[in-house]
Amino acid sequence: MLTLYHAPTSVCSQKVRIGFALMDLSYESRMLNLQAGDQFDPDYLKLNPDAVVPTLVDDGLVVVESSLILAYLDRQHFGGRLMPSEAGARVRAEHWLLRCLPIHAAINTLSFSTAMRGKILAEKTSAEIDALAARFPDPMMGKKRKDLILNGLASPYVAQALIYLRRLFTDLQNELEEGPFLNGASPDISDVALSAYVDRLDRLGFSGLWEDTFPRVGAWLEAWKAVPAYAQGITDHLPPGSAEAMKAGGSAHWPELALRWRELADGTH
Known part of the structure; x- marks a missing residue:
C-alpha cells in the first residue's frame, strides 16, 4: 500500500x-x-x-x-521507465533531480516574498510571525521564512533565487532543442521533477522571466498542460479561488521583480 x-x-x-x-x-x-x-x-x-x-x-x-x-x-x-536508459541522458536526468533542491528553494523564496507574504502579514501579528519561524526544525529555514515575510523582494534571498532561476532557464532552453520535452517527445523523470516549479512561477504571474529570452521554456510548459497527468497532479487539487488569489498576489510584484531580473541579465545587480 x-x-x-x-x-x-x-x-x-x-x-x-x-x-x-x-x-x-x-x-x-x-x-x-x-x-x-x-x-x-x-x-x-x-x-x-x-x-x-x-x-x-x-x-x-x-x-x-x-x-x-x-x-x-x-x-x-514502474520498471524504471521514466529514467532514461542511455548513459549520458541518465546522468543528465540524475543531475536535474539533484538540482531540484536549490530550484525549490528559489521557488519558495519568490512565493513567500510576493503572493504569500501579503496574506501572512494581513493575518498574523509580529509575535505570531516570530512563533511561526521558531517552529521550523531547521532554524535557518525559519530565519529565511521570517526575512521573506518582513522584507519581501528586498530580502537578500531573492538575489540568490534569481541567479538559480536564470541558470535553470538557460539550461532548459539549451536542452529543449530536440523536442517538447527534455528527452524527446514524451516527459521523463526530469520533466516531472521540474514541472511544478515552473508552473508555480506561471501561476504567480511571473512568466515574463522566460517569455522573451527563453521561449522554449514556455513551449515546454504548454506541452505539459496537454498531458492529463499535469491536471491530475496540480489543477485538480487547487482549492477554489486559490489560483486567482495567487495570480493577483504575485502579479502585483511583477514590475519590481522584472526590474531585478533585467538588472541580473545586464550584470548590474
Missing part, C-alpha cells in the same frame, strides 16, 4: 502527484493543511523530521524528498 502525505498547493507535492498520475499508480491520500501547521504534528514529525511535504510510505518504508520519491516510485513500481 502506497500512502502519500501531501498538501494541495505544495510544489513538491504537485510534482509527486504528477509522477503518480503519469505512472498510473494509486495511493492512499493523507492531505495536510500546512497553514494550520499539520506538518508540525508530533506523529508526522516522526515520519518527516524536517516538517515538509510530501512523504511517501510504502508498506512501512518511509521515503522523503520529492525527487527521491519520484525515483523510488519509478524504480520500484
